[in-house]
Amino acid sequence: MEHRSGSRFGIPGIPPDHTVTLFFCGDVMTGRGIDQVLPHPASPELYEDYVRNARDYVDLATAAHGEIPAPVGFDYIWGDALGELARFRPSVRLINLETSITRHSVPWPGKAIHYRMHPGNARCLQPAGIDFCALANNHVLDWGHEGLRETCRVLDRMGIAHAGAGANELSASRPACVQPGPGARVLIWSIGLADSGIPREWAARDEQAGVWRAGNAREGAEALVQQIGSEKRPGDLAVVSVHWGSNWGYRIPREHTILARRLIDAGADLIHGHSSHHIRGMELYRGRPILYGCGDFINDYEGLRGYESFRPDLALMYFCRLAPADGRLLRFWMTPMRRERFALHRANEEASRWLEDVLNRERRGDAPPFTRDEEGRLQWVRDAVARQG
Secondary structure (H helix, E strand, O other): OOOOOOOOOOOOOOOHHHOEEEEEEEEEOOOOHHHHHOOOOOOOEOOOOOOOEOHHHHHHHHHHHOOOOOOOOOOHHHOOHHHHHHHHOOOEEEEEEOOEEOOOOOOOOOOOOOOEEOHHHHHHHOOOOOOEEEOOOOOOOOOHHHHHHHHHHHHHHHOOEEEOEEOOHHHHHOOEEEEEEOOEEEEEEEEEEHHHOOOHHHEOEOOEOEEOEEOOHHHHHHHHHHHHHHHOOOOOEEEEEEEOOOOOOOOOOHHHHHHHHHHHHOOOOEEEEEOOOOOOOEEEEOOEEEEOOOOOOEOOOOOOOOOHHHOOOEEEEEEEEEEOOOOEEEEEEEEEEEEEOOEEEEOOHHHHHHHHHHHHHHOEOOOOOEEEOOOOOEEEOHHHHHHHO
16 A cells, blocks of 8 residues: 655545545547557458548548657556546556457447457556456447456456456456455446446356446446445445446436435445546545546547537546545545547646536435645545545
8 A cells, every 4th residue: 555644635633545546537439540540450341420530530520630640658548647647646547448458350240339458558557557447338348248258358368357257147246346455355346337338238247258348337336235234344335337328418217316325325435436528527425426427537538529518628536535544535636637549648728727616516316515725736625525424
């Protein structure tokens, strides 16, 4: 474990080695155009209605913001995010990997969009020190069961834990266990709801590979509540990474809120929600954070039009510091980022202020207000977090 003793982000009265800091973000989509600018691009053919070559997405980004110096290094796509990670040194770093890692060339039939990253480009996950990939999403099987099997093999070779998809329902539903230090365990489940667009045929079964897919929130709760109760031990932290809901809009279905709160009542310490392409509302329930939509973190959407009012070019790095002894949230902060030329850059003051306004407007339940510090990071007011904890 870490952390910067005596820093502004330390917790008075709690030794740094008695805390765990998590970094997490929304969808990391390293296929298609991004794969094409990395050192080992996959074959670029696509099977979309309007775009047939992945390099077209590179051309759109170039037209919008300027040339991308391809091939870029494996650290390029993380940009300024690497400086934030170096500064705060999170104990566990988790993402939703919404891309198949495969050489397989036959896409899932009838699906409109297919994300694929060449296995040689999977090294792009290493500069950010990613520890865990959630796989229960609507793109991990874009290139069929062979693509899924290769994705899991590549992550295993790299020593990156994963959950949410596997050789059968048992393996897909098992949590990953990440150990940030002696005696510390972070259990991470990954599950996807049908309303995120995961095809019914993708569901893992007793003798069929696939993703851990729940037909609705009630089904997801029934599956997870029992697992959290049986797997979590005293001193463990429990994270549920859930792919749910639509791509656009701020409405949060009531069943998502019911599911998230049931999971926290069952022992979850953080609900890591994703699927929306932009930032959605957040909640603090019984002192535990619920993120209903983390927004995309890395994608190749530059130059696409039609959703500018949601500011899809903006992203957030999420950090939370927890006390493993009781799961108490000690601190929660976010660093605003902006995507340009397929790389992440620190957002300017105007963008940070816009994100602050949206997050305060869309916060749910008893979530305390967000404020910006002098460096533009957003955070929950410490006293309000302490009262809820």
